[in-house]
């Protein structure tokens with residue numbers, strides 16, 4: 248079986264930090280307002296310690312929604328590919344809270360993707376050290392490792408990357424799980 252490495256945030260589920268930051272600030276920011284990969288950059292400096300406490304007391308995965316068709320397509324892919332979910336869990340804003348982040352991630356995956364064995368979860372930042380035949384991620388940096396096929400899942404922070412640049416990096420853009428199904432099955 249070919250080894251398929253799949254990212255979690257903005258690939259399996261979406262909008263967790265956006266909704267959580269809005270709940271914390273009482274705002275109605277949209278993803279494109281962040282201007283970077285990190286939605287948390289919208290938090291003013293003077294609210295930072297309050298934000299850390301909010302993060303500790305809440306679960307970002309209570310704010311997400313699953314990507315459309317993800318469970319159905321992943322279930323099918325799971326019969327043909329050796330699937331691993333690779334996700335970074337280090338909480339940038341306070342590394343000490345990363346254990347909580349890991350727990351919340353684990354529980355979300357366990358509940359929503361019962362057909363994937365938890366032994367197939369990889370909690371990691373530098374995904375390029377994992378060997379893979381196929382990679383799916385919304386981050387260009389995290390698609391840097393070798394692979395036959397690399398699928399870039401469209402997200403707010405990568406919409407402006409040109410077709411030319413994608414070609415240079417051997418990346419194929421996908422907008423949803425039905426497109427992934429068409430390419431991989």
Ligand SMILES: [Mg+2]
Nearest residue numbers: 254256257385
């Ligand atoms: Mg991601």
